[in-house]
Amino acid sequence: MRTKSCILVMATLALLLTAGNAAALEKVYGKGVSAADTVLISQVLGDPDAYVDKVVRVEGTAVAVCKHRGCWVELASDKEGETIRIKVQDGVIVFPAEIVGELVMAEGVFTANKLDLETSKKVCAYEAEQAGKDFDPESVTQCVTLYQVTGSGAVVMDKPAEEASEGEA
Amino acid sequence: MKTFRKICLWLHRELGFVAVGLTLVYAISGIVVNHAHHWDTNYERSREVFNIEPVVIGPTEEIVPAVLQRLQLAEPVKSTWRAAQDKLQVFLPDGTVTVTLSTGEVLRERFRVRPLLFDLNFMHLNTGKGPWTGIADAYAGVLIILALTGIFLVRGRKGLAGRGGVLMGLGFLLPLVYIIMERYV
Numbered sequence: 001m002r003t004k005s006c007i008l009v010m011a012t013l014a015l016l017l018t019a020g021n022a023a024a025l026e027k028v029y030g031k032g033v034s035a036a037d038t039v040l041i042s043q044v045l046g047d048p049d050a051y052v053d054k055v056v057r058v059e060g061t062a063v064a065v066c067k068h069r070g071c072w073v074e075l076a077s078d079k080e081g082e083t084i085r086i087k088v089q090d091g092v093i094v095f096p097a098e099i100v101g102e103l104v105m106a107e108g109v110f111t112a113n114k115l116d117l118e119t120s121k122k123v124c125a126y127e128a129e130q131a132g133k134d135f136d137p138e139s140v141t142q143c144v145t146l147y148q149v150t151g152s153g154a155v156v157m158d159k160p161a162e163e164a165s166e167g168e169a
Numbered sequence: 170m171k172t173f174r175k176i177c178l179w180l181h182r183e184l185g186f187v188a189v190g191l192t193l194v195y196a197i198s199g200i201v202v203n204h205a206h207h208w209d210t211n212y213e214r215s216r217e218v219f220n221i222e223p224v225v226i227g228p229t230e231e232i233v234p235a236v237l238q239r240l241q242l243a244e245p246v247k248s249t250w251r252a253a254q255d256k257l258q259v260f261l262p263d264g265t266v267t268v269t270l271s272t273g274e275v276l277r278e279r280f281r282v283r284p285l286l287f288d289l290n291f292m293h294l295n296t297g298k299g300p301w302t303g304i305a306d307a308y309a310g311v312l313i314i315l316a317l318t319g320i321f322l323v324r325g326r327k328g329l330a331g332r333g334g335v336l337m338g339l340g341f342l343l344p345l346v347y348i349i350m351e352r353y354v
Contacts, residue, residue, distance in 0.1 A: 101260025
């Protein structure tokens with residue numbers, strides 16, 4: 001009986017030790033990236049209809065991340081002030097707060113959701129709250145089309161701190 | 170029957186010890202995650218506002234060194250981003266600095282991983298996937314064995330035929346009543 005117990009305990013410990021690797025996972029999220037070419041974010045957002053429902057691979061600095069569940073990350077475009085959102089399924093991929101500031105390559109299907117006015121106001125209110133800005137619902141008078149990449153995977157690219165600090169807007 | 174009960178007792182006792190640590194991981198994180206809408210369960214966050222000397226708006230490559238020089242940051246800079254004509258963001262390992270160039274107003278947002286809770290949630294929500302998926306599945310199997318073997322441990326009035334049976338019924342009734350009320354009434 002004692003031997004059996006020892007085997008049981010040792011098997012459990014072996015499993016737990018293997019699990020130690022989970023915390024030190026590579027910086028690959030979900031399925032990673034596999035598409036052949038990277039498309040410029042400005043190119044996608046400049047002509048969104050050409051990319052809707054197509055798989056795109058984009059690259060940019062992560063400038064914001066979902067604070068609640070890590071279910072989206074915003075990548076900075078090559079065009080100043082422009083961003084694209086990579087939305088992933090809740091819980092399937094979780095982007096950590098530490099990803100902000102890193103160079104990220106992400107892949108997924110580019111989608112367009114035309115929202116009704118009520119939902120447009122809610123989305124704008126949420127975005128204002130996330131950005132810590134004041135929001136007036138009456139300022140939204142037109143329906144918003146939400147473009148985003150429904151992400152299947154992402155990879156954090158290596159980038160030395162000194163090089164990064166040189167600026168990349 | 171005696172041998173069967175003996176096996177149940179052995180399994181329940183041995184696996185019970187194994188399950189203690191994992192149960193604590195899932196139970197503590199479970200409570201925490203249930204209340205995730207009240208607070209950030211993974212990070213402590215703080216905001217601080219201060220001012221630096223305003224920066225003349227110009228090309229990004231000229232603005233970045235000027236802002237960094239004024240900020241005098243002790244931490245290494247990960248990257249910077251010109252969020253708008255009047256806004257520069259500086260990304261640091263523990264947060265973000267947002268500078269309004271024309272006014273010199275600086276918003277310093279910091280986050281810090283909550284010790285222990287972050288790791289418990291990481292395991293509970295299986296964020297890392299990989300080997301933990303197997304461990305979590307095995308743990309779920311262990312819980313099933315614990316539940317089933319536990320039924321046969323005690324005989325008589327306090328066992329399945331008596332109080333134990335009533336308590337077990339309660340354990341089935343709670344989720345059953347909840348799901349009927351929530352979904353079908």
